[in-house]
Structures are given as structure tokens and as C-alpha cells.
Amino acid sequence: MSISMSSLESPPRSSVFTFESSVHSCHVLRCLDDQRRRDLLCDITVVVEGRSFRAHRSVLASCSKYFTHRASSHAGPGLVITLPQEVTVSGFEPLLQFVYTSKLLFSKDNVMEIRHCASILGFRDLDSACFDFLLPKFFSSSSASFQRMTCCKTRCRRQSPGSELSDIDTNKDVLDDDKGVRVVSDSPVEQDVGGAPCQSSQPTNSVTGCKSETPAPPPEVNFQSDTQTDDSLRCPKSCKFQLACGKDSVCLDVCIPETTLDSPVFTEEGCPLPQSRSCLPCSSSGGCKEGPAVEISGENSSHCSQTQTNQPGHGEVEERVGEEDGEKREAAEENVDKYEGVGEVEERRREAEKASGVCCLRSPLMEVSSGRTVSCEQSPGLDEGTVGTASHRCPLEEPGLGHQSPGGVGEGGCVLGGRGHREGLDPAVSIPSQPKTEQEQGGRGEGEEERREMDRGRGEGEEERREMDRGEEERREMDRGRGQGEEERREMDRGEEERREMDRDRGEEERRESGWEERSSMEREVAEHLAHGLWSDLSSPPPSLLQDSLPETGPENIQGSSSTLNPRSMSPKLDWLNQLYLTSSTGDCPFLHGLDRGMDSGTDREMDRGTGLGDAQLPGCEGSSQSEKSPCVSSLTSGDDGDSDCFDMEGDSESCSYSQKARELQLPFSVGQILALSRNDFQLMLRHQTLTREQLDFVHDVRRRSKNRSAAQRCRKRKLDCIHNLECEIDKLRTEKDHLMTERTNLIQMKLKTWQSVSELCQRACSESALSPKQLQVPASAYCPLSALISPTHPASPRLERRLQPLASLSASSSASEPRES
């Protein structure tokens, strides 16, 4: 994210904020690259095969052990380093570019040289990270090998040391296989060889997130035996995953949007989470140092990266489990990764690249080291190699991308930076801001739309979440039933769509100017979607805290609305709360920096409506900083552990009475906060407040009632749905019964005819064989009792039908033999 205000590391109640700019490092590296190209401030000359390359020694040293050693041993300016003969220009040049852009351009022709050079020069970020994964992909003729994940690859290497590279060496002839190159360079969606290291090649059902068939993993990959492969690998509902997510909603948010965008989810075992889990490049090796993910194709890399963060076995990041805000921030960053590579533009580029057979590898570590280390900064224990956030991202991009994007260093960072810029850091790279009209037209409808998006994002691709989405659908139906301006809302939704269209157009233009052209409108939508989806859950408290504090705060407080509405200027008593907001508010979200405005207006109004407090009662609301608000999704959906649910304040009277009581009790926070805070935040709030027994009881009472209220609503809705489903079932069964009855009638008629023909045949047989009917009846009775002949309409028993069959065949044979006899 471009801006994040974190204060977790600061002691509670002390309003210390940290400004973090994730675009800063991106800019730095970009500038350095620019300087290198213009030979500005370069202090080292690298000679390779007689050719000189100017660069900055510190930059080179930061990426290469070789240069670290050589450059540090030479103090003066004008250092000239002649590389060993083994290092070739074709191998070194891409590496140099990689150093300054974090993107590695390579083709099947020079990949080995690059790797060789990287190995010689000690490129930490590339050697094991990239080539250990990449080369086998290039040289493996088996598509199955492409389904392996990076982490697994690393693990496999450990399991069977040297197997990979030796395979490479012995299979160089496969290098020319276009398949390999294409795979590496392209999106794996339609390919028989999974380009992404972290998933199988089979697209999954976009709804279930599961695929029907799971190709057998390559022999050397043993997912089952891998220590990383626990239940959480296979089960999206695994506790571990949820723990890592902080809440399941996060996981879902993370998982869903791809499906929403028809971007297939690749899974390892048919479920989306395994894939994400299995994408952990670092966890397997206990840190990214050993093997940062070298992922292929933006889409899937994004899949992986974004979910990795939520994974428990995530190296050092795992240690931060429990630091919710850190996770939230991290998850948000990962959303950017997801944002990356998803888009038509990139798709086209990949196709073009596929044709050229040239790939571009972006190093996650470079990105990290280049700046997107927000989480890192918050986790002092993380070193460069273990920087969790970006180390999961190893998208492979086409060369054009790198060139076209000035912010080549760290796409994700740039994406974030874009938003960050938009928030004032650098208008030059801004994404078009939402029109002001958005706020006006947004209102309820947009809030609803955004919420739907959030819920969509939260729900698709995961069964449980779908359940919740259904709940949301139900809730919407309830809303419709209540006649809450559904038409108007649709109108607003349409308006929102149009606005987005306009935004897209404008955005394309601006992005072209600012070097963001690789971000398609679709990608941006994805970003919005993700941001909203994720942030809705991640930051449920802030909006409520901000907004719901209003009803609670009396006129006296409203007068000092600046302090009431602005969490950063709230009473010192609530400083810790400020931190709470800031660490999980839209301010953290790179997407929402540019998106929250319209949405917030919608949610504001929604909340206002819910609380029965309109704008008139909230004079400060309009003036409050938008970035300080984040969407609060009032949802009846359940399933999350209560961390994400915002309170649906339906009961105005209750809320008012609560507010009155709260005032009487002199609660230091509002009822809205009580209701809207997540469980953890709520407990945190209570912990930070010294409340009397009465106050505590009240707070818990209010919270319990509100939760129960929404639970009752859900329950009733479910019940109604159940009834409806049963009614549908009854109808269906009725229809089936009618059908069966008709069929029965037909069968009875057929049976009657059959009996008639049989009796005729019997009679003919008697007459032709000159037997008396009695004589014939004796043997025939064994098969065809007369009673049945007399009343053929009587439901025949299966036994009777069985008896009839040989008789019928007998009759048929006899009738067939008749002509011969005659």
C-alpha cells in the first residue's frame, strides 16, 4: 500500500503513527535505473567480454555477492571490474537489467547463460529462486512437471538433491521445446502445461474453485509427504488457514475475486486453498532467502502470492499471526499482487510474448527490497530474504511490460504506489479519481453495489462463502421485501457502472501518460473489487467506529465533530483506537485510497439510515476525511467468526435507547463502536478502557443483543428459505408423481394389449395343434394363469411378468414357425 498508518509497534494510547510509502522504493529504483541509463552518478564500470557497463556499485552489491565483495574491497571512485570470462554479455546484461528493474528478460537461448552468470556473480535473488524452478520448466517435456509449485520444487530439490539441475543438464535438447518457453511465459489458463509454479494446470471450476481432475503429481513431488502439506493444504476450511487469515472471510476474499473475473483458480487438490497454500515459496524453505517464489504468469502468481500471506506456514510472516493489523495490511498488499497480471492487456502481451518465446521474470525479492516492505518494517525480525509480503510474488512478465512500465521495479509496488500517488504522493502517476458525482449518485446504491462486490468477492470460489453470499442474497431479498428503494438502488448501480466506464476510459489515458498502461481497466476493476472485498472485512471496525460514534456522541460531541469524526484527532482516551483504525482502515488499502470516496458515501448513508441518523444529524460527516472511513458492510451473512460483521443497525429505537443509556453510563465509546467492532477489536477496546461493572454489562448486553438480532434475522430467513425449498421439492415430487401415474396408465394399457395378444396366440396354438384348451392350459398355466388372462388389468406382479416373457417368446417362435409348417 502506498500509505499506511501503523502504530501497532507503538505503545497503546500514544498517538504515534508511521507513514509508510511503498512507492518510495519503487521510485528509488526507477531513478537509479534512469541514472544508470544516463550514466549519472555511476561509480562502477563492469567489463564483460570487453564491453563496459556503467552502474552503481551499491546497487550491484545489494544484489550480488560477487559485487559486494569486489566493490567493498575497492574504496575509490571509478572502480572498474572485469568479470570472469565465464560471464558473457548475453548472460550479464539481463542480470544488470534485473538489478535495476527487478525484471529479468530471458529467452530459451540465453536462460542458461543468465543462470550461469547469476550463479557466478552470486545473485541471491535469482539463482535458487528463479532458475531452480524455471529451468526444469524449460527443460521438462512432461506437462506434469509444470504443475509443480515453486515451493514444492524447492522442497523436492531438497528431497532429491541435484535432481533438478542435473536433469536440466542432461536434457538440454528439450530446451528448444517451444512448449516449455510458452509455458513459462504465458498464462497457464488454456495451456496444458501449467505456467504457474504453484498450481496444477487444470483450470478449476470457477464457482467451486475445484477441478474435477487432478493430474498426478510428478514423481518427485510428494505433496502428501511434504511437511507443508497438511490438512490446511487441502481443505479451505482448515483451521490453520483461517488462523493465518485471521478470519475466514479474508481467505475468501483472497480467493474469490479471481473466479469472479473468470480467472480460473488453480488448485493442487481441487480446492482453491491448497493451491494458495501450496504456493508458498518461502514456507517450504523456511524463508524466502532460500527460495523466493519464481512464479510464472501474473495471474497465477497473483493467486499464489495473495493467498500466501494468509498462510500459516509462511516463514517469518507466520510469526506475526495474531498481529491482525499487520496481516490485514499484508493481505491488502497481496491484493495488489492479485491485481497484477489480471487483465486483458497483460493477456495480450503474454500472447505476444508467447510468440517471441521471451520471458520476463520479475523478482519478488527485488520488489521487496525495492520497497514494498511495509510488513517488513513492522516486523523487525524480517530480513530481506524473509520479507514476506513481496517475496511471494514472482510474476513472470513479458518483456514489453517491463519497458512500458517505468515503474518496472515492483509492479505491485507501483500499483500500490499508483493509489498512493493518487492520495497525494505523486499526482503524476495517479489513477483517475472517482468523480465527485460518485458520492452523490453512489449513496445507497453504490454502497450496495460495492457491498455486493465485496460479498461476491468474498463468496465465490468457496463453498462456505457461497453460503454466506446466499445469505447476502437473502438479505437483499429482504431488503427488497421491505421496499427499500430497490429500483432506486438499481438505478444507482447502473450509474455506478457508467461511472466506472468513464473512469476506465479516463484511467487508460492517465495510465498511458504515467506509465501505467499495463493496467487494464479490468485490472483496475479487479483492484477495486479486491480492495473492497478485502477491506470490507479487514476494516470493518473503522467505519463503524467513525460513523457510529456519531449517534452516540451527543450534540456536544458533534460540535466537536472534528474530534469525533476524525479518529486521528479523537480524544486521547481513544488514541489506541485511532491506531486501531489506522492500521486497518482504507488508508491502508491502496485501492481504497481511490475508491473509498464513493463507497463511503454509500456506506455512510447506509449506516446513517440504519441508525436513523441522517446527514442533518451528522454535520461533521461530510467534512470528515474520506480516507479515514472505510466501508462497513452491514451484512447478515454469517460464517465468519464475527471479526468482520458490521452491525446492521435496524433497530433505530433500540439504538437510540442504547445511545441514551450509553450516555448515562458515560461510556467512552459509542454504541456503534460496540456493535461494529470485530471481536478482537472489541476486546481490545475493552481492554484499553477502564469500565465499571455496569458499563461492562451494558456493553456486553448491547453487543449480545445486536448479534442475536442479526442472528435471528438470519435464522428466520433461513427458515423461510427452507420452507420455500421444501415447497419447491413438493412441487417437483408432485410433478414426478403425475408423470409416473401417466406412465403407469400407459403401461397398464400396454399390458392389456399384451395379454390380449397372448390369449389369442394361446387359442391359435390350441386350435392349430389340435389340443383342447384344457390340455394347453395345463402347461400354459405354469406361465400364464388364466386368472391373469381374465383380469389383465390387474396389476401384474413382477413374477407374473417374468413368467409371461418365456410364454411370449414361445408364442413368437411358434408363430414364426407357422409359415414353415404351412
Next chain:
DNA sequence: CAACATTGTCATCAT
């Protein structure tokens, strides 16, 4: 005013 629907709340159980 009765009948019905809706909604909030409580009690209880399960997780």
C-alpha cells in the same frame, strides 16, 4: 378489534 406478519429479545445449546 382480531388475525397475521415482522422484529427484537431471551434462553438454551453447540461450537
Next chain:
DNA sequence: AAATGATGACAATGT
């Protein structure tokens, strides 16, 4: 042990 969700039951309110 506490918090939470689900659900049956009851009461208040609205239609």
C-alpha cells in the same frame, strides 16, 4: 471460560 452463532419461544409492534 468466554464469546459467538443457531434456534425455539415469547412479546411488542405494525398492518
